[in-house]
Each structure stands twice: as C-alpha cells, then as structure tokens.
Amino acid sequence: MDNERSHDPESPEFAMRRAQARKTIDALDPAMRLAEAPAAGPLADPRRRDWFEAVYALAKGDPAAVPWAALAPHPLTRSFVNLQARGLAGLRVLDVGCGLGDNSECFAEAGAQVTAFDLVAASIEWAKRRFPDSPVAYRTADLFDPPQEWRGGFGLVHECYTLQALPGSLLPEALAALAGFLAPGGSLLVISRARDEDEDAAGPPWPLPRSFVAEAERQGLRPLAIEDISAMAGLRSRHWRALFSRAD
Numbered sequence: 001m002d003n004e005r006s007h008d009p010e011s012p013e014f015a016m017r018r019a020q021a022r023k024t025i026d027a028l029d030p031a032m033r034l035a036e037a038p039a040a041g042p043l044a045d046p047r048r049r050d051w052f053e054a055v056y057a058l059a060k061g062d063p064a065a066v067p068w069a070a071l072a073p074h075p076l077t078r079s080f081v082n083l084q085a086r087g088l089a090g091l092r093v094l095d096v097g098c099g100l101g102d103n104s105e106c107f108a109e110a111g112a113q114v115t116a117f118d119l120v121a122a123s124i125e126w127a128k129r130r131f132p133d134s135p136v137a138y139r140t141a142d143l144f145d146p147p148q149e150w151r152g153g154f155g156l157v158h159e160c161y162t163l164q165a166l167p168g169s170l171l172p173e174a175l176a177a178l179a180g181f182l183a184p185g186g187s188l189l190v191i192s193r194a195r196d197e198d199e200d201a202a203g204p205p206w207p208l209p210r211s212f213v214a215e216a217e218r219q220g221l222r223p224l225a226i227e228d229i230s231a232m233a234g235l236r237s238r239h240w241r242a243l244f245s246r247a248d
C-alpha cells in the first residue's frame, strides 16, 4: 500500500488515478470495443473473465484502479442492512461478486454469517488483506459454476453491480444461479443501475430495465419489493433495489 497516494475516493488525486486506469482497462475491454462498433460482435468471452482478471492484476493494489471500488458499502446495501439489522443476526448471507469486500463486511457487522465470493482470486486475496480479522468466509468461485454445497444454503443472497456487469444475454442464467443459492424462505437482494426499457443499453455496464423482474420470475423468484430509486445524495444515477424470495 502506497501511503503517499490518497485512498479517499472523493479526493481529486484518487479521481485522477481512477480516470487514468479507466483508459487502460477500457482499451482492453472487448465489450467496450463492441459498444463502439456493434458490427464486430458477438463477444468471444461474454462472461468477461479475462477482463475482470486484468482489472485486478493491473491495479497492483491501488483501489483507484478498480472502477467499482468505493471502499465503503453501497449506500443502498447499507440502508437495507440498517433497516433489517435485527433480522440479519445469525442469518447465512452470500455476497456474490464481492470485489474488495465492503458490502460483505457490512452484513458481517450486523451479525450475519457471511460467505462472499468473486471470480477473481486476486480480489479475494485483496479483500482478505483489507479485513484481516474478518469473520467473513471469502472464497474464489464462479457464479456460473458454484460449489454444490452452496445450493439452497442461504437465507439472504446479495448481489451489487455484478448482474449489470454481464451482457444481457447472460441474465436468465445468472438469475437462475442466484435463485439456486436460496434456502426455503430465503431472499435475494439485487442492487443495480436502472434504465428505461427503450433506452440504449450499449454497455458495459448494462443497467437493468424493469423487465429483469419478469425474467427473475421466470427463473423461480417472486418479487417482494422492487424500488426504483432516482439519483440522490451518494447515488449518481437511477437504481433498482430489488428484493425477491424463492417462488416455491
């Protein structure tokens, strides 16, 4: 960790490092090139594994170089945790695509028994370094090929910004995988940027349209509370905070 570099995401110096890193990783991103030249499609690696690996590798420990690293829980996750606090104590929570671990830690602080995973081993090692005394069980795993023992194992599954980081063609499979983690009576919390149905979705990222709720229903989920949240303090754009239960 370089002590001379600011680790305050609000500082101009951090923002400058982020903007510089962004140029490099955008240039490496086949999905970004496809957005600029759609005729070049389809993506050879729709799950974008190589790109996610490259982001963490190139960052070399600088969170400014990881575009989604806010170094704090997402405000919509934090407010959910604050509202549900008593119900979270002892609950088995799975944080999907956990990145550097801030959301995972937020659930753990509320007393939940948290497992958190990411596709990229470097992100998991980084989260463990940031939170060396954490009770969170950090694991490297793939949403599309998860450990069998996680099936039906969690009272709450949380995902923040991972669905929107995947092309829309993967949404059915991703939602089915998320639903598969739920224990009977369990719920899934999705935090994502939102867009209108007819709005251009030339990602990445690909903000979700409302029809993702109908897709979730097709994948065995029942909507409990779908919040369409306008940009506000701490939130630069429109978001969904969507809570589902298992349909059965």
Ligand SMILES: C[S@@+](CC[C@H](N)C(=O)[O-])C[C@H]1O[C@@H](n2cnc3c(N)ncnc32)[C@H](O)[C@@H]1O
Pocket: 047, 052, 068, 069, 070, 074, 096, 097, 098, 099, 100, 103, 117, 118, 119, 120, 123, 141, 142, 143, 144, 159, 160, 161, 162, 165
């Ligand atoms: C946009 S980031 C969001 C990270 C974190 N949830 C946050 O809000 O800071 C998406 C994360 O999902 C991870 N990811 C992408 N595909 C995945 C997959 N198939 N399985 C598990 N994690 C995945 C990426 O490595 C990345 O850390």
